[in-house]
Amino acid sequence: MSLIVQKYGGSSVADAESIKRVARRVVETRKAGNDVVVAVSAMGDTTDDLIDLAHQIATIPDAREFDMLVTTGERVSMALLAMAIKDLGMDARSYTGSQAGMITDSTHGDARIVDVTPVRVREALDEGAIAIVAGFQGFNRDSKDITTLGRGGSDTTAVALAAALGADVCEIYTDVDGVFSADPRIVPKAHKLNYISSEEMLELAASGAKVLHIRAVEYARRQGVTLHVRSSFSDHEGTIVYNPDRAEEYEVEAAMIAGVAHDLSQAKITIAGVPDVPGKAAAIFTIVAEQGANIDMIVQNVSEQDTKVTDISFTLPKADAQRVLDAIASEGEQIGYASLRLTEDIGKISLVGSGMRTNIGVTAKLFTALKDAGINIDMISTSEIRISIITQADLVTEATRVIHTAFDLDGDAEAVVYAGTGR
Amino acid sequence: MSLIVQKYGGSSVADAESIKRVARRVVETRKAGNDVVVAVSAMGDTTDDLIDLAHQIATIPDAREFDMLVTTGERVSMALLAMAIKDLGMDARSYTGSQAGMITDSTHGDARIVDVTPVRVREALDEGAIAIVAGFQGFNRDSKDITTLGRGGSDTTAVALAAALGADVCEIYTDVDGVFSADPRIVPKAHKLNYISSEEMLELAASGAKVLHIRAVEYARRQGVTLHVRSSFSDHEGTIVYNPDRAEEYEVEAAMIAGVAHDLSQAKITIAGVPDVPGKAAAIFTIVAEQGANIDMIVQNVSEQDTKVTDISFTLPKADAQRVLDAIASEGEQIGYASLRLTEDIGKISLVGSGMRTNIGVTAKLFTALKDAGINIDMISTSEIRISIITQADLVTEATRVIHTAFDLDGDAEAVVYAGTGR
Numbered sequence: 001m002s003l004i005v006q007k008y009g010g011s012s013v014a015d016a017e018s019i020k021r022v023a024r025r026v027v028e029t030r031k032a033g034n035d036v037v038v039a040v041s042a043m044g045d046t047t048d049d050l051i052d053l054a055h056q057i058a059t060i061p062d063a064r065e066f067d068m069l070v071t072t073g074e075r076v077s078m079a080l081l082a083m084a085i086k087d088l089g090m091d092a093r094s095y096t097g098s099q100a101g102m103i104t105d106s107t108h109g110d111a112r113i114v115d116v117t118p119v120r121v122r123e124a125l126d127e128g129a130i131a132i133v134a135g136f137q138g139f140n141r142d143s144k145d146i147t148t149l150g151r152g153g154s155d156t157t158a159v160a161l162a163a164a165l166g167a168d169v170c171e172i173y174t175d176v177d178g179v180f181s182a183d184p185r186i187v188p189k190a191h192k193l194n195y196i197s198s199e200e201m202l203e204l205a206a207s208g209a210k211v212l213h214i215r216a217v218e219y220a221r222r223q224g225v226t227l228h229v230r231s232s233f234s235d236h237e238g239t240i241v242y243n244p245d246r247a248e249e250y251e252v253e254a255a256m257i258a259g260v261a262h263d264l265s266q267a268k269i270t271i272a273g274v275p276d277v278p279g280k281a282a283a284i285f286t287i288v289a290e291q292g293a294n295i296d297m298i299v300q301n302v303s304e305q306d307t308k309v310t311d312i313s314f315t316l317p318k319a320d321a322q323r324v325l326d327a328i329a330s331e332g333e334q335i336g337y338a339s340l341r342l343t344e345d346i347g348k349i350s351l352v353g354s355g356m357r358t359n360i361g362v363t364a365k366l367f368t369a370l371k372d373a374g375i376n377i378d379m380i381s382t383s384e385i386r387i388s389i390i391t392q393a394d395l396v397t398e399a400t401r402v403i404h405t406a407f408d409l410d411g412d413a414e415a416v417v418y419a420g421t422g423r
Numbered sequence: 424m425s426l427i428v429q430k431y432g433g434s435s436v437a438d439a440e441s442i443k444r445v446a447r448r449v450v451e452t453r454k455a456g457n458d459v460v461v462a463v464s465a466m467g468d469t470t471d472d473l474i475d476l477a478h479q480i481a482t483i484p485d486a487r488e489f490d491m492l493v494t495t496g497e498r499v500s501m502a503l504l505a506m507a508i509k510d511l512g513m514d515a516r517s518y519t520g521s522q523a524g525m526i527t528d529s530t531h532g533d534a535r536i537v538d539v540t541p542v543r544v545r546e547a548l549d550e551g552a553i554a555i556v557a558g559f560q561g562f563n564r565d566s567k568d569i570t571t572l573g574r575g576g577s578d579t580t581a582v583a584l585a586a587a588l589g590a591d592v593c594e595i596y597t598d599v600d601g602v603f604s605a606d607p608r609i610v611p612k613a614h615k616l617n618y619i620s621s622e623e624m625l626e627l628a629a630s631g632a633k634v635l636h637i638r639a640v641e642y643a644r645r646q647g648v649t650l651h652v653r654s655s656f657s658d659h660e661g662t663i664v665y666n667p668d669r670a671e672e673y674e675v676e677a678a679m680i681a682g683v684a685h686d687l688s689q690a691k692i693t694i695a696g697v698p699d700v701p702g703k704a705a706a707i708f709t710i711v712a713e714q715g716a717n718i719d720m721i722v723q724n725v726s727e728q729d730t731k732v733t734d735i736s737f738t739l740p741k742a743d744a745q746r747v748l749d750a751i752a753s754e755g756e757q758i759g760y761a762s763l764r765l766t767e768d769i770g771k772i773s774l775v776g777s778g779m780r781t782n783i784g785v786t787a788k789l790f791t792a793l794k795d796a797g798i799n800i801d802m803i804s805t806s807e808i809r810i811s812i813i814t815q816a817d818l819v820t821e822a823t824r825v826i827h828t829a830f831d832l833d834g835d836a837e838a839v840v841y842a843g844t845g846r
Contacts, residue, residue, distance in 0.1 A: 016479035050499065056439035057503050058510035065509070068517055069502035072495040076473065079492035080480050086488070087481035094491055099567070120567070144522065144543070 007158035014044035023084035042073025063108035074134035097137035104138035111147035116164035152213020163223035178239030191411030207350035208263025256355025273338025293320035347396030369406035430581035437467035446507035465496025486531035497557035520560035527561035534570035539587035575636020586646035601662030614834030630773035631686025679778025696761020716743035770819030792829035
């Protein structure tokens, strides 16, 4: 008898009918002889509606109360799911984050899990019941206050429970069939991956792939939890996200190149005419750090021998761009530069695959494909298993397709995208 | 510095604007130099919506999960109210029933409070904060499960907190100005009572007056909590519901006759031709008791000397009537009767006032008034401070007005009824 943790996103429990469908799937899994623990998100847009309500009340809602408010969404869906399962004749019990022993630090809105003590969940399983746990939430032992885990929190809840309970697999149900070689919405020929290493999944998530949240993947990798990303709208097998300790089981099956991710959320800041003397870059990036912005790529071009000045460009989240630009401008004199420019219409495309380690020529093939398509590369960064390039925003779709084809990732069939609001 | 517990019903926190208005009132009370604890109901129809959802999921929703579900309503409103108060620059913290130490038995849906340990509420007050508590909910110490207090639960929460904290007064905010001498919706000249004894309030609530729930009044009486029923839509003084221990303060101010209540929720069952031998009535009312129905009035008319049979009539909640009727019919032979009749179009009118103890002729005046109006009395029952009569449903409005006038209860002005869905 194996233990399976299942996570259902908001689109999978959007209304009473969807909740009943999920209940049937949970019951099937139980009847197949497995212990089942379910982590569930809030119904459809509930969380967004609660957030709207909070902003009607206060411009900056109190963080503690905000968590108290938004955690009600998962409590509604978990109670309804437990009712639906009981209505099918199976025993089920729902637990809030604190009842399930999801202990976090005190960072309201973005709490980190510090301990998981699922005593009551374990009791429920021992008594043959299905345990339903509210995703996205925990509580802080010191303040005894309710906390939330931030974006993708329900995925993290599921992974944390799977780790604490020693589950055989953590199934993440969403509204697509699994992890794709590219976003099917812009690459219709993207194909579903049967297997991907957690390392590749991390790179894809970090490069803009939306299907899994990076924190949950990191947690699963650290804790050695095998993920199975699949659709709650079909019975198809999804994508197995495996860890190094189980590589031999899956690696042979896995593709050399996992896929292509794109990301339109970045902006570029260029500081031209910076004196090419030691400490200038340090000064600039200290200012950026003080603004709490995460820099993604950096390019510093070789300085002209005669002028002894250089240009520094870097990318960062659009949301932080203006703030950082102003900070640099205001503290500009201590740096000394000729001009400062913000470019927002850029896009990042990343090719990810552990095969890069052993296959030479991947970079060459990528650049050739883009050149043949007449697409200019603005910036480049690489990791051991990833190549990312920056190009104009309006060329991202074309570039992604070109790369997808060049690396033989195109599937035969068109990828099916199911209805639903996403995660 | 006094401690005031305030309770706001669903119509008082129906939307963001209402919640802000309530927040302003709470802050005013705090700024006036009082410690303030607030018990709050769910916003508007939230609870009904959650109940609908539960019934879309399961015909008979699991009781534990049902409580888990519906308690989210108060958590939303309490968090929003705390945000609104903080937005006004005052410190506020919201607490769930369990965080506030509202310990109950394990009767889901209708739990009884067994202990109140508001440690965190007290801490919040000591630190100068306003404490907001989710009404209607508690938790069971043994099962560690969330429970609900049944109808009027938020009133009970407020009263229980007031008792446990030794509050000076418990203010129950609703959408009318206070307790009226009759339902202003059917007696436009009903006037607001400034003072009423908890004993009279109990009789009025038991006789159909909706403004306060009987369980909360009982709790307040038992614990010696003074209630102040008032409107959250105006600044008018409301109605003080006082207990025997403070009678001397208020009694002189209180009226001899408190008011007239009406109740259309009862039905009447008449069993005709019952042999007038010992044990028959006992047999009948045992059957009724087995059906869990509460009998209100009973009339057994004197049996004819010759026939030695009698008729027995009693009233009970409409909801139980058919079930009880069937039970009597099925076990009828052991009783032996001529006919069985269910009458649903009846209404009860009750005149309540502690003055009845000392004033003779109240009954005579009541009957005369009804006779003059040509209204037939079907059944009668009295307590020390109440006279109730049963008449045809379609005569209830007229009868209530006639009695209201006969006992000089008519006010000069028309009673103002504020917008809102009631409690």
